[in-house]
Amino acid sequence: MSQENFIPYGKQNISDGDIEAVVAALKSDFLTCGPLVDEFENKFAEYVGGKHAIVVCNATAALDITMRAAGIGASDRVITSPNTFLSSANCAAFVGATPDFCDIDPATYNMSADALEQMWTDDIKAVVAVSFAGQSCDMPRIHKIANSRGAVVIEDASHGTGGGFELNGKAYKQGGHPWADMTVFSFHPVKTLTTGEGGIVITNSDEFAKKLRQLRTHGMTRDTEDFQGLGSDTPALAEKGPWYYEMTTLGHNFRITDIQCALGISQLARLGDFTQRRRDIVAMYNAAFAGLDFLETPKTLRPEDANHVSWHLYSVQIDFESLGRSRTEIMAELRESNVGTQVLYIPVYLQPFYRNTYGYEPGKCPNSEAYYAKALSLPLYPSMTDNDVQRVITAVKNLN
Numbered sequence: 019m020s021q022e023n024f025i026p027y028g029k030q031n032i033s034d035g036d037i038e039a040v041v042a043a044l045k046s047d048f049l050t051c052g053p054l055v056d057e058f059e060n061k062f063a064e065y066v067g068g069k070h071a072i073v074v075c076n077a078t079a080a081l082d083i084t085m086r087a088a089g090i091g092a093s094d095r096v097i098t099s100p101n102t103f104l105s106s107a108n109c110a111a112f113v114g115a116t117p118d119f120c121d122i123d124p125a126t127y128n129m130s131a132d133a134l135e136q137m138w139t140d141d142i143k144a145v146v147a148v149s150f151a152g153q154s155c156d157m158p159r160i161h162k163i164a165n166s167r168g169a170v171v172i173e174d175a176s177h178g179t180g181g182g183f184e185l186n187g188k189a190y191k192q193g194g195h196p197w198a199d200m201t202v203f204s205f206h207p208v209k210t211l212t213t214g215e216g217g218i219v220i221t222n223s224d225e226f227a228k229k230l231r232q233l234r235t236h237g238m239t240r241d242t243e244d245f246q247g248l249g250s251d252t253p254a255l256a257e258k259g260p261w262y263y264e265m266t267t268l269g270h271n272f273r274i275t276d277i278q279c280a281l282g283i284s285q286l287a288r289l290g291d292f293t294q295r296r297r298d299i300v301a302m303y304n305a306a307f308a309g310l311d312f313l314e315t316p317k318t319l320r321p322e323d324a325n326h327v328s329w330h331l332y333s334v335q336i337d338f339e340s341l342g343r344s345r346t347e348i349m350a351e352l353r354e355s356n357v358g359t360q361v362l363y364i365p366v367y368l369q370p371f372y373r374n375t376y377g378y379e380p381g382k383c384p385n386s387e388a389y390y391a392k393a394l395s396l397p398l399y400p401s402m403t404d405n406d407v408q409r410v411i412t413a414v415k416n417l418n
């Protein structure tokens with residue numbers, strides 16, 4: 019098995035230009051808290067069409083501060099999809115709320131708006147709508163269900179950087195549509211755009227943006243408007259010079275460096291090419307696999323969305339039973355053909371923490387469990403050549 023011919027399931031794409039940008043940041047006066055952080059935020063917000071961008075050290079931190087900014091806490095319930103990475107649910111647990119799970123739509127593998135409506139209870143105060151594989155949920159419907167009942171909507175678009183959808187002939191980007199109060203993206207290397215580690219929150223709300231910035235850095239503020247009047251009882255604090263700050267809420271250090279933002283800015287200039295190549299590869303796969311009876315290809319919510327989704331994963335459903343081999347055996351066979359695969363995701367509520375803490379049991383979200391039983395992610399990343407794509411197609415077809 020030759021390692022150099024191995025096609026992994028995902029891979030970052032770093033150009034010489036990206037490296038030069040990082041080196042320039044290293045030679046600059048600021049390694050952190052400098053101008054590249056603002057520049058990346060401004061450019062990213064402009065790219066997606068959102069008003070404010072708050073960039074942080076990873077998307078887990080980004081989700082955490084969305085919960086805190088929205089005032090979610092004990093006695094609140096937060097609904098997300100079971101078909102996601104742990105962070106989409108953990109963010110609720112971090113603030114003492116109860117994470118709960120809404121089953122998925124078997125066609126898109128995303129949270130089902132019908133199921134959300136049916137399971138609604140008055141203690142639900144936030145919905146974390148995960149864009150699995152890069153595809154948005156039915157955001158207009160989810161937003162209507164949640165907002166009309168006083169809950170905030172957070173789109174976890176960690177998979178979807180640069181993508182969007184089409185509605186009534188109009189294109190919308192994740193982070194740039196009106197059906198989420200806050201949108202989170204991840205810049206982990208396996209994602210569409212990377213800063214090494216990184217995450218961002220996009221919001222159109224001035225109030226949320228202010229809170230998110232404060233929560234990113236220890237709960238501190240230097241904004242005189244937010245000062246709470248220290249000094250009247252402590253004369254030594256009366257002088258509020260340029261050094262002065264107040265901590266008015268509890269926050270972590272979730273900051274990101276200028277070094278990472280330099281990479282982000284450089285990658286952002288390449289994002290259009292990345293997303294287009296991902297869409298082209300998905301179209302090649304879908305066409306090649308259309309007639310296979312042991313494999314189901316991913317579907318978009320609306321046919322026209324296929325021109326807008328930024329696919330992070332190509333996750334198919336494979337009927338392992340009809341192939342007469344287990345998933346482990348199939349993965350090993352594909353590995354022998356130098357094709358890497360991955361399985362995403364184990365329904366989050368089946369994790370021991372969730373079962374032990376909240377009493378969740380198998381059978382809670384049957385569609386997610388059925389999806390998981392057949393899930394396999396095939397290689398997808400922009401530097402795959404057409405020849406690489408054909409090699410994956412041949413290896414998959416040979417499984418029969």
Ligand SMILES: Cc1ncc(COP(=O)(O)O)c(C=O)c1O
Nearest residue numbers: 076077078103105176204205206
């Ligand atoms: C859907 C989803 N949300 C959140 C995260 C957390 O991202 P990060 O690794 O940047 O913290 C991930 C990471 O894989 C993810 O897939």
